[in-house]
Amino acid sequence: MRWQGQKLGETDAAALPGLEDRSSVLRSVTTPEFAGMTFHEVLSKSALNHVPGASRMPFAWTINPYRGCSHACLYCFARGTHEYLDLDGGADFDSQIVVKVNVVDVLEKELRKGSWQHETVALGTNTDPYQRAEGRYKLMPGIIETLAASGTPLSILTKGTLIRRDIPLLVKAAERVPVDVQMSIAMYDDELQKSIEPGAPTTQARLDTVRALADAGFRVTVFLMPIMPHMTDSVAAIDDALMRIKATGARTVIYGALHLRPGVKSWFFQWLDRARPDLVSSYRGLYPGASAEAPKAYRQWLAKRARPLIRMHGLDGRHEDDYPQRGIRPGQGHVESIWRQGGVQSTGRASTAVTFRTTGSSSASPAQPMLF
């Protein structure tokens, strides 16, 4: 690993924020309780990350207590960021987790600075703050309490049912500052969910968690994304998802099609080759070369299909394209923040010819883009 064997005090300008000092690694831990996982405990120099170019965004600051994520979603855009640590974006991302064990202490110091403007801080923008490691390290309670005590609003996006542990704390925090909670639930077919998000809690467990949060008084937003072309984009699939979301008491849904950034694309296609070889050529057509996003025609088609269903279920709905294109936007890993350090992102996008055909799945449904 990049930082191992380095001299004390040596710095690395290309490292992840807070890990520039390679001597910051305390130890690597394996434990029978978390079989197959290694936790790399580090001392971070910073807790708050400023989001570049976020002036048009709902928040400009993030905290990511963990790097890597045991939820292991195949489509996770953050996989590429693990390569900065000389770890791979596949199994290493799922099992070699960097833990900023001093994040609460550092945060307290940063929030005490006179220059702190108490802007909203977002958690879960890069990796999941309620992944399995949180069960061991319990960093989130300190983060929530510290932010609330300083008068700083917070926003949490997670797939982790462990957030239920902190509902009483979140309720207390919400008495002092605005607290926004979002749950990411993309797959409503259990077999597909287990295959694509093998380390994440089940869909039903996450829906139950949304219910618990709504019962505690939170207006929960559900991220219905990524919607997978040809797998979860049928009228029946979207309708079923929205019905189950509505039943939880959630108010708002944000939806969007699958993104496949360069750091994740090869891992995703390895899975597709094994699990759905019949779809490989379709996906090559949808995400050719360095293209990370489904073509605009597909995204527009998806919006036309989803909007009336969202209205029918009495939910507020937003398409991810309603968000600005720069800086940070809802995505699949957890939030697509454009990582300017080290240049992980690729903006290159091949042009794609798009024609249309009728799917026949619903007479009221718009024609599906044909891309292959």
Ligand code: SF4
């Ligand atoms: S998408 Fe979110 S939950 Fe899934 S692996 Fe990435 S960070 Fe973890």
